[in-house]
Each structure stands twice: as C-alpha cells, then as structure tokens.
Amino acid sequence: MxxxxxxxxxxxxxxxxxxxxxxxxxxxxxxxxxxxxxxxxxxxxxxxxxxxxxxxxxxxxxxxxxxxxGKTKRVLVFAKGEKAKEAEAAGADFVGDQDMINKIQQGWLDFDVCVATPDMMGEVGKLGRILGGKGLMPNPKAGTVTLDVAKAVQEIKAGxxxxxxxxxxxxxxxxxxxxxxxxxxxxxxxxxxxxxxxxxxxxxxxxxxxxxxxxxxxxxxxxxxxxxxx
The missing domain is CATH 3.30.190.20 (Ribosomal protein L1/L10, rRNA-binding domain)
Structure with missing residues (x-):
C-alpha cells in the first residue's frame, strides 16, 4: 500500500x-x-x-x-494558403505544412495540440508513430481535422x-x-x-x-x- x-x-x-x-x-x-x-x-x-x-x-x-x-495550450496547425492565414489570425502558435512536418521528424514537439485541414492528413499521417504515441495526432472525432481551422483554434484556446x-x-x-x-x-x-x-x-x-x-x-x-x- x-x-x-x-x-x-x-x-x-x-x-x-x-x-x-x-x-x-x-x-x-x-x-x-x-x-x-x-x-x-x-x-x-x-x-x-x-x-x-x-x-x-x-x-x-x-x-x-x-x-x-487555466492552462494556455500551444496550438500547431497544418494548413496551406488561405487556411494557414485563417489559423494565424485565430491565434495559432505555429502554422505550416511540409516545413512543420520536417521539423517534427527532426524531434521538435514544442506544442500541446495539433489541428490539420483534411488535405494535409495524407502527409501528417506519416507522423503517426511520433504524434500517435503522444496523443497528438489530429482526429476528426476530436474536431482537430477540419476545414474550419479558425473555430478549432479559438475553441482550444478557450478551454x-x-x-x-x-x-x-x-x-x-x-x-x-x-x-x-x-x-x-x-x-x-x-x-x-x-x-x-x-x-x-x-x-x-x-x-x-x-x-x-x-x-x-x-x-x-x-x-x-x-x-x-x-
């Protein structure tokens, strides 16, 4: 005991x-x-x-x-073009596509939540062993695979x-x-x-x-x- x-x-x-x-x-x-x-x-x-x-x-x-x-979460968004701009405007801490994937493959994990647009999941899926083991893989059921990245970021920041x-x-x-x-x-x-x-x-x-x-x-x-x- x-x-x-x-x-x-x-x-x-x-x-x-x-x-x-x-x-x-x-x-x-x-x-x-x-x-x-x-x-x-x-x-x-x-x-x-x-x-x-x-x-x-x-x-x-x-x-x-x-x-x-009571904890501010650091949000990473995998997105391109206009969706990347929307994520930045909504307050995402990190936004990118292949550059962020490369960074994570090199060992960087300085974030708490990942959000991704559906078109990015083919590439993000390659990080399955890294992100999956830490519970960080974007998932539609959790609302972290979405086209509405601005809403996702705002809700995560709000709690x-x-x-x-x-x-x-x-x-x-x-x-x-x-x-x-x-x-x-x-x-x-x-x-x-x-x-x-x-x-x-x-x-x-x-x-x-x-x-x-x-x-x-x-x-x-x-x-x-x-x-x-x-």
Missing amino acids: AKHGKKYTEAAKLIDSEALYESLEAIELVKKAATAKFDETVEVAVRLGVDPRKQDQAVRGVVVLPHGT KIEYRLDKAGQIHAPIGKVSFDAEKLNENFRALVEALVRAKPAAAKGVYLKNISVSSTMGPGVRVNPAAYR
Whole structure:
C-alpha cells in the first residue's frame, strides 16, 4: 500500500471516504485539501459502465469548458494558403505544412495540440508513430481535422478538452485549477459530466455513470454522487 506524506494524511481527514458528495461540496473539499505550493490542477475521474474492449462502446469526444482549464495550450496547425492565414489570425502558435512536418521528424514537439485541414492528413499521417504515441495526432472525432481551422483554434484556446475512455473503462480530465472559484470549477465539472452522458454509446447497458471522483494533483479524491446525472 502506498505511503502518503503528513500533508496528504491531514488533508484526507477532511473527507469522508464513504460519503457521496454533491459536486459543489466535493469541489470545495478538494480546494481545502490542496496543500501543494503550486496551483494544482483539479481533475475528474469517471468510471463508466461500458466495455472498453468493444468498439461499439467506445467513448470519446470533446467539450468546451465554460471557464477554461487555466492552462494556455500551444496550438500547431497544418494548413496551406488561405487556411494557414485563417489559423494565424485565430491565434495559432505555429502554422505550416511540409516545413512543420520536417521539423517534427527532426524531434521538435514544442506544442500541446495539433489541428490539420483534411488535405494535409495524407502527409501528417506519416507522423503517426511520433504524434500517435503522444496523443497528438489530429482526429476528426476530436474536431482537430477540419476545414474550419479558425473555430478549432479559438475553441482550444478557450478551454476545449478531449476526453477518451482508457483500458480500465475510465475517463480522466482536467477541469481547472485550485485557484479557480468553486462555482466556476463546478460549472466546468457539470459541462464535462453532461458531455459524457450525451456520449453514452447505444450498446451500453445497465448503470452508465458508475463512479465519479474529483481531486487535485497532489490531494485525496472526493467521491461525487452520480445519481444527479443519471
């Protein structure tokens, strides 16, 4: 069993590990229990009643958090001509085509999100081993393969996040920073969970939202009552 430090142990005493809290109360406890010297990220973990091994029960999508994540993402756009100009005007950090592909092949990865126009995917696909392993490959389901590059960049900058079911049947996603107001964190939390409910696969049977917990980077988890979202 993992040993925790004194600060974590003291913080854990604030939380009833058997209780199911309403989301706002849970977030307020997470803020109280955050003791790190840096501005910790507030994260949500959701266990879903789906079989991650089955393609028809995959859960993946995006949601724009109303108050962002507290982190400014560096966006790379693969585009040419007018679409490249649109991406630059929308605030993309890096824009290019073959020049950017060459740069990445040489080891450059100083960005957080990739967006590409459909006509660029034939070339971008050659970066599959590099980008795919780091979860950076543009994908239509995530809205990062699109002709509307300006909208994609603006949404990412505004706080759009991608969620994806892992092999254990869980979703992990950030909803902001501990320094955020509790109400704003709660609105981000609700936006994420409601997006997950909308993304429920038709093939999923039984209880869909099994467990929900919220925590800070270094703090203990607080269980949230999923009944309000079922």
